[in-house]
Amino acid sequence: MSPRAACRLERLGFTQVYDFVSGKLAWLAMGWPRAGTAAAVPNAGEIARRGTPTCALDDRVADVAATVVEAGRDVCIVVSPQGIVQGRLRGRALAETPEATAEQAMELGPTTIRPSERLEPLVERMRRRGVGSIVVSDLKGRLVGILYREDAERAPEAARR
């Protein structure tokens, strides 16, 4: 639809016409600001907890574990040099393999969701599968934050108050 609209605008005399081909879907999947009635209800990206520790693939697990404790968190996301999510370190992997590298110990390719994910169906899926938290990444695979089910369960109600 937008290519046709772009051609139409040129026909109407506009001289610098750009067609944002990946559209609203891509914008929302980046977790960027949005407007409209739906914006009153938070989505996954808006309630994901920021400031999750990250580490590089070659970092030692012992060092990562210390960073996680210092940050008061329970998880570290392993990212590539470009900041792309590669894995997750938590629980036993953090405690039991101090000499391993993050890459060796990490849970490879954790499930991620986009910031634009709506909360109610997401919470339903998380409950059904017994998932307490999930990684939120943007369209390019970069970490946005961690969404905790307890936060998501509270959020829609809070928005309606």
Next chain:
Amino acid sequence: MPQAIDIDEIRPLLTDGAQLIEVLPPEEFEEEHLPGAINIPLKQLTEQATASLDKARPVIVYCWDYQ
């Protein structure tokens, strides 16, 4: 010829003052749109509907995705 742009290019253009048009139906626009966008559905893209826009400034048009 309109120029196709992707996610990396849209924000600099907006910062530089590009105008933004969503061409989806009004109900979809009302529900969720990009901040600063105006809604002119494709079927209503006429001289009159675009009269308030500046033809000398860049204009970005978008819909939902690669439709």
